Amino acid sequence: MPKQTALTPELQTYWSEVANTFFWKKKWESLQTGDFNDVDFKWFNGARLNITENCLDRHLEKRRNKKAIIFEPNNPNEAASFLTFGELHLSVCRFANLLKKKGIKKGDVVCFYMGMTPELMIGLLACARIGAIHTVVFGGFSPQSLRGRLDDSKAKLIVTHDGAYRGDKVTPLKSMVDEAVIDLTTLETIIVVKRTNNPIEMKAGRDFDYAELIKDCDLYCPAQEMEAEDPLFILYTSGSTGKPKGLLHTIAGYMVHVGKSFKDVFQIKENDIFWCTADIGWITGHSYLTYGPLLNGTTTVMFEGIPNYPTPARFWEVIEKHKISILYTAPTAIRSLEKFGPEIPESFPMKSLRVLGSVGEPINEEAWQWYHKHVGKNQCPIVDTWWQTETGGIMISPLAGITKLKPAHATLPLKGVEPILVDDKGNIINELVATGNLCIKTPWPSLARTIYGDHERFIQTYFSTYKGLYFTGDGAKRDEDGYFRITGRVDDVINVSGHRIGTAEVEEAINENPHVTESAVVGMPHPIKGQGIYAFVTCNDHLDNTEELEKAIRDTVTKIIGPIAKPDAIQIVEGLPKTRSGKIMRRILRKIVENDLDNIGDTSTLLNPDCVDKIIKGKKN
Numbered sequence: 001m002p003k004q005t006a007l008t009p010e011l012q013t014y015w016s017e018v019a020n021t022f023f024w025k026k027k028w029e030s031l032q033t034g035d036f037n038d039v040d041f042k043w044f045n046g047a048r049l050n051i052t053e054n055c056l057d058r059h060l061e062k063r064r065n066k067k068a069i070i071f072e073p074n075n076p077n078e079a080a081s082f083l084t085f086g087e088l089h090l091s092v093c094r095f096a097n098l099l100k101k102k103g104i105k106k107g108d109v110v111c112f113y114m115g116m117t118p119e120l121m122i123g124l125l126a127c128a129r130i131g132a133i134h135t136v137v138f139g140g141f142s143p144q145s146l147r148g149r150l151d152d153s154k155a156k157l158i159v160t161h162d163g164a165y166r167g168d169k170v171t172p173l174k175s176m177v178d179e180a181v182i183d184l185t186t187l188e189t190i191i192v193v194k195r196t197n198n199p200i201e202m203k204a205g206r207d208f209d210y211a212e213l214i215k216d217c218d219l220y221c222p223a224q225e226m227e228a229e230d231p232l233f234i235l236y237t238s239g240s241t242g243k244p245k246g247l248l249h250t251i252a253g254y255m256v257h258v259g260k261s262f263k264d265v266f267q268i269k270e271n272d273i274f275w276c277t278a279d280i281g282w283i284t285g286h287s288y289l290t291y292g293p294l295l296n297g298t299t300t301v302m303f304e305g306i307p308n309y310p311t312p313a314r315f316w317e318v319i320e321k322h323k324i325s326i327l328y329t330a331p332t333a334i335r336s337l338e339k340f341g342p343e344i345p346e347s348f349p350m351k352s353l354r355v356l357g358s359v360g361e362p363i364n365e366e367a368w369q370w371y372h373k374h375v376g377k378n379q380c381p382i383v384d385t386w387w388q389t390e391t392g393g394i395m396i397s398p399l400a401g402i403t404k405l406k407p408a409h410a411t412l413p414l415k416g417v418e419p420i421l422v423d424d425k426g427n428i429i430n431e432l433v434a435t436g437n438l439c440i441k442t443p444w445p446s447l448a449r450t451i452y453g454d455h456e457r458f459i460q461t462y463f464s465t466y467k468g469l470y471f472t473g474d475g476a477k478r479d480e481d482g483y484f485r486i487t488g489r490v491d492d493v494i495n496v497s498g499h500r501i502g503t504a505e506v507e508e509a510i511n512e513n514p515h516v517t518e519s520a521v522v523g524m525p526h527p528i529k530g531q532g533i534y535a536f537v538t539c540n541d542h543l544d545n546t547e548e549l550e551k552a553i554r555d556t557v558t559k560i561i562g563p564i565a566k567p568d569a570i571q572i573v574e575g576l577p578k579t580r581s582g583k584i585m586r587r588i589l590r591k592i593v594e595n596d597l598d599n600i601g602d603t604s605t606l607l608n609p610d611c612v613d614k615i616i617k618g619k620k621n
């Protein structure tokens with residue numbers, strides 16, 4: 001029996017109409033099959049295409065000389081540069097030929113561990129051109145994290161920079177790669193793009209200089225004809241266990257939803273200059289810095305630096321300089337600039353701005369108002385876009401200028417997305433005004449298809465908590481207008497500056513420190529980052545100098561995961577609250593950290609009720 005579709009006839013018509021606006025070498029045989037019970041959903045099966053023809057080739061006739069990428073370097077005194085669609089097409093072909101020359105074939109995995117320069121975006125598209133699978137590892141992850149991802153993905157080749165600029169620092173990426181790949185047999189080749197000219201070592205036969213290789217590569221490379229459900233990329237993200245999950249996205253569904261959602265949410269116009277400030281190492285940088293804009297023939301801005309370098313006026317200067325019409329950034333960035341006062345953005349008219357976007361974490365009302373007033377001058381709608389690495393594209397968001405806004409609300413689902421709220425017992429909440437766990441009822445095209453190499457974990461994580469539904473891990477409220485307000489994670493994931501960090505991952509890292517017996521990590525409210533990391537730690541020996549111990553613990557976490565997971569507060573405790581069966585009661589610790597002492601609940605049944613008072617007394621914030 002051929003599998004049935006989970007979609008209503010109306011949605012089937014909708015998605016086929018959307019898909020028909022893209023370029024296919026061969027159209028699909030079935031639009032959609034499978035559901036959240038079988039967890040084997042397919043979109044556009046039987047179709048053949050190449051996503052880079054949709055991002056590049058099909059624009060050449062009308063947009064060959066239009067800017068595709070504007071590159072704004074870290075240092076404002078270094079000239080900005082740009083690539084037209086025509087030039088980007090040639091660069092992608094050339095990079096694709098370089099990959100081929102190094103033995104990369106359809107289905108091979110290529111890793112990118114780079115700063116934000118155009119070569120990174122070109123590299124991803126080069127993979128897609130020849131059917132290789134890209135996996136980007138954010139440059140803020142440690143060599144050890146990189147190694148874990150290289151090992152899991154079995155990448156054959158990695159592209160890196162000698163170093164990456166970030167503000168006044170240089171991250172020595174190549175030497176970090178060297179450390180990551182020691183005795184790793186699956187990785188064969190390292191390609192180094194020179195950027196900072198810091199000293200590096202090159203191992204003969206394994207390491208190659210990008211500039212040397214690329215100059216002999218041909219400027220044309222035919223687009224490999226791919227199946228709709230062939231993989232496009234793997235992107236790792238944290239979950240509730242220590243091991244990061246490699247979410248696998250496939251070509252056609254990802255393309256259709258990302259392309260369409262970009263166009264609708266931001267209400268894209270031909271002359272837009274779109275700036276997404278995310279790093280390409282995160283899903284936002286994949287979907288709305290790279291693929292979304294290019295699929296729509298939109299000029300996308302790539303920024304190498306950070307919001308407050310050399311001064312907290314940098315964002316506004318970049319907006320004026322490149323006449324940016326849409327700014328898509330994270331609440332953390334807004335809050336970190338807010339603290340320097342409204343005078344700074346107020347001294348920039350930013351007349352080119354038309355739409356503002358927010359992504360990655362709940363935006364608090366104050367930050368929303370500040371963004372609206374001082375950046376958007378009360379003229380620009382803010383689209384608060386809710387989505388996830390897993391969802392591939394935006395799921396709940398206002399459509400710029402169309403949806404009536406409500407500060408701090410992601411508002412309504414995009415067409416084709418069916419969110420529902422479920423109570424803790426798994427019952428669907430039918431009342432309009434409600435609070436619950438956010439689930440999605442039916443498949444949409446850009447949902448990840450699996451966790452690379454571990455489909456069972458994929459099923460367990462997303463489709464087992466509530467049978468037949470996709471569970472997001474977020475809590476949400478729905479109001480009388482049917483508007484959603486995302487309240488944050490309800491699982492063991494912390495959202496630090498819009499980046500997802502698993503508590504288990506941090507705990508495992510902390511426990512590597514030889515002085516540590518046990519640890520429990522919870523999220524704490526943080527005025528800028530949204531959430532910070534609070535670690536409770538028990539030690540196996542008495543140490544006079546806890547400051548030194550705290551430093552050692554932070555160093556351990558930095559070494560194992562990377563600086564982004566460094567705890568903001570560490571409290572050394574005698575004991576952690578545990579149930580009689582020995583399970584750490586993180587819920588209690590969370591209440592303590594949130595200063596919600598009235599809701600700690602009954603602690604008398606704990607194995608060690610005394611520890612709770614002691615922990616409260618020694619609290620760090």
Ligand code: WT7
Pocket residue numbers: 237282283284358359360361362363384385386387388389390410472473474486487488489495498499500
């Ligand atoms: C988690 C996903 C979305 C791409 C970047 C992060 C939180 C994301 C919002 C929003 C409230 C949000 C959720 C989600 N989140 N956008 N507009 N309002 N929360 O992707 O690393 O996969 O994290 O970010 O908690 O589950 P990610």
